[in-house]
Amino acid sequence: MPNILEVNGLGKAFRDYGSEFKRFASWFGVRVTPRHEHWVLREISFSVGRGEAIGIVGQNGAGKSTLLKLITRTLMPTEGTVAVHGRIAAILELGMGFSPDLSGRQNVYHAAGLMGFSREQIDTAMPEIEAFAEIGEYFDQHVRTYSSGMQMRVAFSVATAFRPDILIVDEALSVGDSYFQHKCFKRIKEFREQGTSLLIVSHDSGAIQSLCDRAVLLQGGRVVRDGDPVEVMDAYNALIAERENSTMKVERLETGQVQTTSGTFEAVVKGIRLHTMEGEQIEFVDVGQDVELRIDVEARADIPRLVLGYMIKDRLGQPVFGTNTFHTRQVVDDVPAGCTVSYVARFTMNLGPGSYSISTALVSTDTHLVDNYEWRDLALIFTVANHSHAHFVGSAWIPPKFDIKSTP
Amino acid sequence: MSELLRAVWRYRHFILSSVKNDLKARFARSRLGAAWMVLQPLAQVAIYSVVLSRVMGAKLPGTTNQYAYSIYLMAGMLAWSLFIEVVTRSLTLFVDNGNLMKKIYFPRATLPFIAVGSALVSNLMLFVATIFIFAIVGHPPTWALLWLPLLMAINVAFSLGIGLLLGVINVFVRDVGQVMAVILQLWFWITPIVYMPSILPAGFGRVIAANPLYYIVSAFQNVLLYGRGPDLLPLVWTALGSIFLLAIAFLMFRRAAPEMVDVL
Known part of the structure; x- marks a missing residue:
């Protein structure tokens, strides 16, 4: 089956001709060298298969928006091609083109028309759009009287009224209240x-x-990583933390997972282990078992202020729990080079069965964005199993006590 | 070109609803609503009639109606208002719709069609009002009115040609919009709308003759005031020139389109 979207060697440059007359001349076949070319994207190639979901991440200015505009064809590429086999719908700017002096219904006709649908198609979809927006009689009143949330509801309903072959969603998307967001x-x-x-x-x-x-x-207008979301997000986090003198290391673990470490490495995690309260090292933990997380940190330079943070993530990389010694007010000051600091964190494993990982961060304050000594993803992987409790699902262990009464 | 027309055809509903919305939005919350489309040019006609009818009235040979000058004015104004509306709207077409063009993909060629459509609707309303007033002052319509659709088409081709050409340049060099405001005012006065070409000194005649709009306006006047067909030869030349201009404008528009959004 052909890919639904093929991006090949895509590049976009904004050109400054010095004089606009040179630009006009260039449209009529005169060869003109622009005074300045600013490349926002270069050599972008990737493809999206049918039914695939792809996340695009990158810092501000990495070229994400430009890439989306090229894919949705609002911008024309300077080089390379974008091939789309199917219909694209973008939920980027909801409510663009809404006119405040028209009713919601009229705006729906207008917006859907802007997407290229015919009157009949819109007529057919209208009841569903109205039902999905759930704004009642406001639907036939001027958009001027809408709250921004209501406008979003109508806009989202139109944008997704017809199932596209490829849907582009911007994170900045905040579609009103949480009820509608879930919807x-x-x-x-x-x-x-x-x-x-x-x-x-x-x-x-x-x-x-x-x-x-x-x-x-994306970084600096180029694709620097394309792969499994967990490992790309780790690389992205490392990228954010990266400072002038810091480096990023990527290692493939025996388990096949990719571990990303970054930072200045002025302090590093030498060892990280899970122990039972009796001191036995373990990898498999029972639900509700009391454990000790032991982390040894070695200072390779004089560290004026050391904070250790750790984060337990589930199989999908979602954070389950994280804290650091800044929040617990246990900052260690003035660690000389060569010194090892041992941390023991005792807690009860109130997690559901599954595989979890622990990431560690060595920093000087509560965020890894200031002094990032070391950020280590997948520092430790452990498995929680349910041996001694009633069956349950989910990643948290919140055992209930049922009180049951039957009334005839 | 055919690809462009196909896209426009596919978006015909959108164009129609945009024209409707455009008119609706323009007069939303005004008491007289769409009547303003007609009232504004008519008020202008009334002002010129009051101020100039004594001076100009006698200069119209071959008419017997005492309102001949007002009829002459309204005929010229009908042509001029179509011209000025299409030109000013296309001039700022891309700048005004910049935000939309940056955010959503749709065939850009629909924009001029929407502008022309909305200008045509308001011009038709003005035409109906004009004919109505003509009837009141005892100047019934004649068969020569059948020329009007063709004249309007030539007028639109000419104004859209100029407007689109300048509208594209205006995206990159915004001075064009400012300069055009002045030039259009001058243009109004070098076109015989409030005066007749016969009252001009001899040397000025050449300026008028070089003005393509003169042939369009005088054709409107011939048809509406005198009830006779326009001078064909100059009109044919104007029509050919307008079509050529429009073709150049569309070519330029197509070349500029990829870079337009970059600077909007």
């Missing part, structure tokens, strides 16, 4: 089940990891 995500998921491909732009690793099969990391 939106449900619709997006339904589209996926029916074979729509997704292209999601986000900073939110949770959204990317839970929705996407693959992720593409």
